[in-house]
Amino acid sequence: MLADARRSAITATVAREGVVRVADLAGMFSVSLMTVRRDIDVLDEAGLLEKIHGGAKIPGGASTHEPGFELKSTQALDEKEAIAAEAASIAQEGMAIGLSAGTTTFALAKLLCQMSGLTIVTNSVRVADVFHAAQAKLSVILTGGERTPSDALVGPIATSSVRQLHLDLLFLGVHGVDAQAGFTTPNLLEAEMDRALITASRKVVVLADHSKWGMQGISTIAALEDVDEVISDAGLGSEAQRVLRQRVGRLRLVPVPQRQTA
Known part of the structure; x- marks a missing residue:
């Protein structure tokens, strides 16, 4: 061409x-x-x-553009799989775990299917389908609500159902991470739903590959200081690492396989 x-x-x-x-x-x-x-x-x-x-x-x-699930699922695949593997190591039998919508949490769901004794709460149709297809030996609770382009369920029905729950651990996918804006999403209702999940959870772990740094959606989900851990990959820039180490409870960086380029 x-x-x-x-x-x-x-x-x-x-x-x-x-x-x-x-x-x-x-x-x-x-x-x-x-x-x-x-x-x-x-x-x-x-x-x-x-x-x-x-x-x-x-x-x-x-800031209001919301890529569909199919597009996002083709991006940063190696990074997302490495981040998901690290996240899976945190899960323990007997936990009630929240999984927000997103392609990294989707990758994590495939790994959690191999475990037993977990209760999964999610507002992601795609994530719920993973557990159903695998016939996983888990209890899966799917919230109701209206469906977004990223296949998240949002709105008053979704948020009210989560506010009645108490979760041990939340794995949160985000659209963007920024030093000033914090963790963001292009969907206002999804931001509200994610905030409800955070409030319901004892520990919050954000899953975000390096390409999310510097991206901003229209709505802030949480400030950097409001989450306990961020799991990202080794491609994250040095300035981003410095900011996150200062302001987040813990930053985990996972190595990813080197890709060959044309």
Whole structure:
């Protein structure tokens, strides 16, 4: 593909998805990461997209754009699986565990299926389906509510059901992590639901790969200081590590396999 055609395709992809990662674009067009970065620089200078750390977004921000589950499930797969494996090591038999919606919590659900003696509370249709399909020896409670593009159940029915519960541990997926905005989501109702899950939980662990740093949704779920742990991957930048170590109870960084690039 010629450079002009590729850049047009990149612009169209950003317009459609709101936010894209360099690594995903490189795989999509079978070119090197450096080539994609050069393309993004050209398009950023032309005002056709906005360059961000590790990718590009719609110019002027996309704080209310909510990518669908299918798109998010193709991004940072190695990182999400490594983070999920670390998170699974925290779970213990007899716990009541909350799982928010998201592709990293979806990866975690596949691992928790192998355990027994857990009670899982989730507002994610996808997560609940994982346990049902595996016929896991667990008790699974799926909240009611209205469905979002990320297959989360939200709204007054969902939040009221969670407010009656007491959870030992919550694994929380987020759209973005920022030093000022904290943990955010592009969906106002999902933020309200996540806050209800946090209030119901004795311990809160955020699962967020390195690409989430610097991203902002329109609504803050929680400040950095409001969670007990963050599990991320070794690709997280040094400044992000410094901020999180200062302001979060504990930061865990997991190694991920090295990918080959074109």
